[in-house]
Amino acid sequence: MEDKFRIPQLLLRCALGITFLTPVCDRLGILGKPGTGNIEWGSWENFINYTATLMPIFNRPLVNIMGSIATVAELLIAVFLIIGLKTKYAALGASLVTLTFIVFMTLSVGIQKPINYGVFTASAAGLLLSLMPNYNWSLDNLFKGRKIKE
Incomplete structure (x- = not known):
């Protein structure tokens, strides 16, 4: 049976990976300074300030921790999707992380x-x-069928 998803899954993996990688770079100031171009945050401090508006019930130290956890999760999801490592789990993680964002954003700033x-x-x-x-074209596919010798 022909795999009709070869190209679409590769494009979806890359698009979703970049979708997660770009905001991480933005909040770390890699993409530019605050207020320039299409920069949303431009610094960690601006990102945490925005995160605090999404989580008004949490105190600042907890918001910082939640922002850090989200950033690490987004970075790992992005890299895993782009290289195709543990793709199924990274994709499911992407769905759950964004679902969490949907809930917090909707409750705090609206739909x-x-x-x-x-x-x-x-x-x-x-x-x-x-x-x-x-x-296809992933580390998952490359490692598929290989047995680790003990």
């Missing part, structure tokens, strides 16, 4: 923000990718 930022699309894309039968 329009997650719609504007494409968070619903990213969540659905992660779920769809997690259900793909095979991940």
